[in-house]
Amino acid sequence: MAVLEILTYPHLSLKRRAEEVEKVDGEIRKLISDMVDTMYANGGIGLAAPQVGVPKRVVVLDVRPYDPSTSLISIVNPEVVAEGEEVINEEGCLSVPGCVEGIKRRRWIKVRGLSERGREIEVEGEGMLAIVLQHEIDHLNGRVILDRMSRVKRDLYKKRLQKGKGEGGMM
Numbered sequence: 001m002a003v004l005e006i007l008t009y010p011h012l013s014l015k016r017r018a019e020e021v022e023k024v025d026g027e028i029r030k031l032i033s034d035m036v037d038t039m040y041a042n043g044g045i046g047l048a049a050p051q052v053g054v055p056k057r058v059v060v061l062d063v064r065p066y067d068p069s070t071s072l073i074s075i076v077n078p079e080v081v082a083e084g085e086e087v088i089n090e091e092g093c094l095s096v097p098g099c100v101e102g103i104k105r106r107r108w109i110k111v112r113g114l115s116e117r118g119r120e121i122e123v124e125g126e127g128m129l130a131i132v133l134q135h136e137i138d139h140l141n142g143r144v145i146l147d148r149m150s151r152v153k154r155d156l157y158k159k160r161l162q163k164g165k166g167e168g169g170m171m
């Protein structure tokens with residue numbers, strides 16, 4: 001068990017596009033296990049590898065607090081293959097403390113990727129599962145919720161940040 005440090009905005013690791021994983025090996029499985037520990041230790045429901053300083057396309061999520069019909073999910077190299085209509089959802093981010101904003105997302109989504117055993121998997125979900133998947137894939141592409149907010153709101157957040165960070169979100 002290892003709980004890693006979660007990097008926060010404006011750390012550069014959050015702004016870079018993460019690399020595809022070429023081989024799902026023991027190192028990736030260890031990363032996934034550490035990410036899961038880190039997510040739970042911080043009361044999170046999702047986490048992407050760049051948030052712990054690893055520039056690889058790996059995400060973990062567990063939205064059971066919102067949707068008991070789901071389970072712990074990890075996806076390597078996730079790729080969106082289908083999506084539904086737009087919705088606005090209130091979101092916070094573990095890497096953007098003190099910021100909760102309405103963010104435009106898709107109501108449902110289908111993602112393809114690899115399991116921690118390297119097998120091809122498809123994850124389809126709606127509601128919170130869909131929102132967190134999109135939020136974590138954004139992290140893999142170097143985007144945080146601030147990049148999906150208006151400039152006015154983003155500038156307000158940056159000003160507030162200088163006075164102290166506040167509580168982190170959950171993903």
Ligand SMILES: [Zn+2]
Nearest residue numbers: 093094095171
């Ligand atoms: Zn986040």
